[in-house]
Amino acid sequence: MKQETVRISIIGFGYVGSGVAEVIRRKREAIARKHGIDLKIVGIADLKGVIADEQGVSEEAIRALKAGEKQGDMTSLDIIRDVAHEVMVETTPTNVETGEPGLTHIITALESGRHVVTSNKGPIALEYQKLMELAAKHGKEIKFEAAVGGAMPIISLVRENLAGNGVMSIKGILNGTCNYILTRMAEEDLPYEHVLKEAQEIGIAETDPSKDIEGVDTAVKLVILANSIFGMNATYNDVKVVGISEITPDALKLANDAGYVIKLIGDVDSDGRLEVAPRLVPKDDPLNVGGTLNVATIKTDLAGEITVIGKGAGPIEAASAILSDIIGIYS
Amino acid sequence: MEDRSYFYLPPPITTINKKVITMKVSMSIELKDIPGQLVHALQPISNLGGNIRSVQHQRDKKTPSGRIPLQLVLEIEERSLNILVERLKERGVNVVRIGEERLKDSMVVLLIGHIVHSDLRETIDSIDSTGFAEVVELSLSMPGVDMTSSASVTLSAIGKEELKDALDILEATAEKKGIMVISSI
Numbered sequence A: 001m002k003q004e005t006v007r008i009s010i011i012g013f014g015y016v017g018s019g020v021a022e023v024i025r026r027k028r029e030a031i032a033r034k035h036g037i038d039l040k041i042v043g044i045a046d047l048k049g050v051i052a053d054e055q056g057v058s059e060e061a062i063r064a065l066k067a068g069e070k071q072g073d074m075t076s077l078d079i080i081r082d083v084a085h086e087v088m089v090e091t092t093p094t095n096v097e098t099g100e101p102g103l104t105h106i107i108t109a110l111e112s113g114r115h116v117v118t119s120n121k122g123p124i125a126l127e128y129q130k131l132m133e134l135a136a137k138h139g140k141e142i143k144f145e146a147a148v149g150g151a152m153p154i155i156s157l158v159r160e161n162l163a164g165n166g167v168m169s170i171k172g173i174l175n176g177t178c179n180y181i182l183t184r185m186a187e188e189d190l191p192y193e194h195v196l197k198e199a200q201e202i203g204i205a206e207t208d209p210s211k212d213i214e215g216v217d218t219a220v221k222l223v224i225l226a227n228s229i230f231g232m233n234a235t236y237n238d239v240k241v242v243g244i245s246e247i248t249p250d251a252l253k254l255a256n257d258a259g260y261v262i263k264l265i266g267d268v269d270s271d272g273r274l275e276v277a278p279r280l281v282p283k284d285d286p287l288n289v290g291g292t293l294n295v296a297t298i299k300t301d302l303a304g305e306i307t308v309i310g311k312g313a314g315p316i317e318a319a320s321a322i323l324s325d326i327i328g329i330y331s
Numbered sequence B: 001m002e003d004r005s006y007f008y009l010p011p012p013i014t015t016i017n018k019k020v021i022t023m024k025v026s027m028s029i030e031l032k033d034i035p036g037q038l039v040h041a042l043q044p045i046s047n048l049g050g051n052i053r054s055v056q057h058q059r060d061k062k063t064p065s066g067r068i069p070l071q072l073v074l075e076i077e078e079r080s081l082n083i084l085v086e087r088l089k090e091r092g093v094n095v096v097r098i099g100e101e102r103l104k105d106s107m108v109v110l111l112i113g114h115i116v117h118s119d120l121r122e123t124i125d126s127i128d129s130t131g132f133a134e135v136v137e138l139s140l141s142m143p144g145v146d147m148t149s150s151a152s153v154t155l156s157a158i159g160k161e162e163l164k165d166a167l168d169i170l171e172a173t174a175e176k177k178g179i180m181v182i183s184s185i
């Protein structure tokens, strides 16, 4: 098979960024064999420093970067602009107010002729149209499967596997933290504060859990789906958002008695409805998944309802979506 | 002191089943072809506390016996329906067909907040008085004074549209009172 070398930069080297390096290391040979592309990481940038090597960065250099040994004077933008490569992987923290630093990274990459693959929700939710236009202008692709459901494929499922279908609605659980909290509260009959504390202790909820439990994270993902699948031009402010902090064990019990569970559901449809709210889900509905799982039911005109369930978070899971996006650009 | 959340005790749950049932009925009747018959036929309905939702009257259409056919849709308490039919017959009105418009669509809705009995009563009444929907079951969980209560409400209506209207009424009332509504997907 003819081999094409695909050079990659990873901007933002935290959980997900390192996950991407890890899966590329593990899968490089298999991908070369199966897809005819040789993935080579030529640059990595992080707040601690940057490394670049056109032959491919070494394991030692990666370890040194992680250990915080400063690696020279280049910046993230220098890597994106000046190191020759094909795909920029953007995995810096999500900022839903400004989109930065991801937005600048992505714009710079497209203008420098790089494809972009990202797990960062901020830039995609804030500037979807602008970024798509910029990508088209430079003949490049921008992919962001990891930003919505982690490992769970939604965007490529709709665009590729369900091509030709009209999509009427997408409903689902897009935040693993909320799902964990509601599942535990219902199963163990425990109050909200108690379960939240527990979730923080085991690393499922962040120290500041507000973005998750107030529904902001779900809403941002919904905006990405609205824009990328329904062709809307929505922003976060268009979403009606209610979080889960008011849910009581009593309410969960009443729901249970009536044959339901309560889940934080994101709901977008072709009429422009954009809503995040706790909803009653019949116990036998495919949307009733427990723990930290994510799930989405896609309602289409030809295929009917399709439901996907998967892990919404986790570095390797997010890296899986990023890897598939990279391969997708070349197939 | 230990965290009191470890000692969470389930509160009692009360269930209220309502007895007065209003039904929506469609009726085909035939009137004598003389002036004043329409008013004459509709009077017993309001006398019995019923509501007339629609009257279809085709003047040019007559039965072989020369009577005027009429289609009515009305809401009336279940127990008054038989009395109504009797009164219509007494007035010389032929009742050809009676069909109940059943409350065939239902949904469960959860309420969370500082729910007061009077608020609930008001909400139930506002839905029941529509004639096309009603609250058929209600479970209430009130853990104590100053604590958040929850209720599960089962709404029934004669059709999907009407059910949606009933939910809108419930949501509007709840919003005014600062009560959270959790609807089903």
Ligand SMILES: NC(=O)c1ccc[n+]([C@@H]2O[C@H](COP(=O)([O-])OP(=O)(O)OC[C@H]3O[C@@H](n4cnc5c(N)ncnc54)[C@H](OP(=O)(O)O)[C@@H]3O)[C@@H](O)[C@H]2O)c1
Residues within 6 Å of the ligand: A011, A012, A013, A014, A015, A016, A017, A045, A046, A047, A048, A076, A091, A092, A093, A094, A095, A101, A119, A120, A121, A146, A147, A150, A312, A313, A314, A315, A318
């Ligand atoms: N974790 C998941 O399971 C998951 C799943 C789906 C999507 N995501 C999204 O993926 C992104 C990364 O998540 P994560 O969990 O990997 O976060 P993380 O561990 O905090 O990693 C973010 C990395 O970006 C670096 N960074 C910050 N500002 C930068 C800048 N201006 N230039 C270069 N690097 C910069 C940080 O450097 P320092 O360490 O030096 O601060 C850190 O290494 C986020 O947008 C997140 O929302 C995460």
